[in-house]
Amino acid sequence: MRMTGYDTGYDVVVVGAGVAGLIAALRSASSGRTTLVLEAADEPGGCVRFHRVADLELDRGAESFATVRPAVAALAAQLALPVEAPLGRAAWIYHRAGPAPIPAATLLGIPAHPAAADVRRVIGWPGAARAALDRLLPRGRTPQGLGELVRARLGSRVLRRLVAPVVAGVYSADPAGLDTEAVAPGLLRALGEVGSLTGAVQRLRGSGPPAGSAVAGISGGMGLLSRALAVAVVEAGGEIRCDARVSGLSRAADGWAVAVQPATPGRARGASAIAKAPGPRTASYPVETILADRAVIAIPAAGAAPLIARATDGAVTLPTTAATEVLIATLVVDEPLLDEAPRGTGLLVAPDVTDVAAKALTHATAKWAYLARRAGAHRHxxxxxxxxxxxxxxxxxxxxxxxxxxxxxLGVPLARRQLVDAATVRYSGQLAARRADQRAALEEIPVQLQRFPGLALCGSAIAGTGLGAVVTNAAATPIGDVPPLGAGSNYDEQ
Ligand SMILES: Cc1cc2nc3c(=O)[nH]c(=O)nc-3n(C[C@H](O)[C@H](O)[C@H](O)COP(=O)(O)OP(=O)(O)OC[C@H]3O[C@@H](n4cnc5c(N)ncnc54)[C@H](O)[C@@H]3O)c2cc1C
Structure with missing residues (x-):
């Protein structure tokens, strides 16, 4: 174990304090390594953080997680955070012909039963008749891109009216070229086994959870996950330094040299937000280069790619996709007509809709019981x-x-007089859904990184968007001999 002064030398430096970086840091600190997390923002959490609107603590990024992978629920259990299912209302789709509930038996919008009444309400008889051909079509060659797969098996109505809005709402992506295995694990294998896409959806849904229950949240908000992780890192002896942007990574004599750009040019600032956590080893040293035996990069692909390229002298090229801009607008309104939850937990908007600019709306107080309680009567x-x-x-x-x-x-008049408070948050480049044509290159990255001892990459840059994928990945990414998170428990794929 390195014994240098703790402001310049660490066993492990983690770049980025999103959920992935915090998990990597927790694994490292818990196993006795001196651990430092460097975070560019003024608090940890990345896409999983809170903001206050109308005096309510609300998720500003991720607000739920898909339960198809067990890792997030396992992490919540380890951190003693209560998982909460959404209220049992349907979500809706807003397409050109109007709003309709998302059919009950679907996976990413792909119907298990194309002729069911709730599916026909969205795609009509012609769409249902085309989709039913799925059961008759030969297996043929299976396209790897989700959009191509759905169009080939079920036709363009299912793609346009059901799958595209769901995928746009969840991944901010077009289904064309999207890596099916990354967004719907096990679907391609089930298709190979049962011979039809609708049959594969039926198989994966088993006896079938009701609509909407394929996701869950944390009672109190997903932001609690990052908060609890950050506290656990600090309690395990790790250090989290915020306002510290990593601008370079290069090989040093016996490890890695991490260049940190202070928040205020010429003056480094120490961890601020995390100082509230119990017993932190935080400091305000003017650090510009930090030495570490091991460096873990846990930032989105757009920032990770140049760091990795430089650290490996161009030997490892991380695939990136065009930066996706997302804006989340939160409204807190007082309107009794919304008490009935007229569109269930919210709506996904089909891409060809022209009278609405948003791509999705979540009626958060109709989706989460804890939030409805906190907001109070008629407040939404x-x-x-x-x-x-x-x-x-x-x-x-x-x-x-x-x-x-x-x-x-929502079909309810809303104007400024009902508005209690509002906020907007912008994200750029954090949502990068894995594309089918990148799969081979991404699978090669961990193999290539083995040639650079002490260098690791985890989080969305390698695992793609979504907490299920990110937590599964960060829990197990090799970091020297640091054990995986919850070894032997439920973090792996099932
Ligand atoms: C608006 C939005 C809604 C979402 N909703 C959901 C959802 O409901 N369910 C779901 O499963 N997923 C959702 N996601 C996706 C999910 O939140 C992310 O895939 C996941 O949180 C990524 O975690 P991460 O740790 O890999 O990266 P991030 O959360 O992006 O964290 C990376 C961290 O690194 C920091 N950083 C970046 N560059 C540097 C640098 N040079 N030096 C130091 N620090 C740096 C960033 O400030 C950030 O804190 C959503 C994402 C967004 C943007």
């Missing part, structure tokens, strides 16, 4: 996401654009 939290096409609207468009979209989507 609406979360709209923007980023259809290539650009997001300007800040000056809000809150009016969000009020107008929410009114149209």
């Amino acid at each position: 939290v609406l979360r709209l996401s923007y980023g259809r096409g290539s650009a997001t609207p300007a800040d000056s468009d809000f809150p009016d654009l969000a009020l107008r979209d929410a009114a149209r989507l």
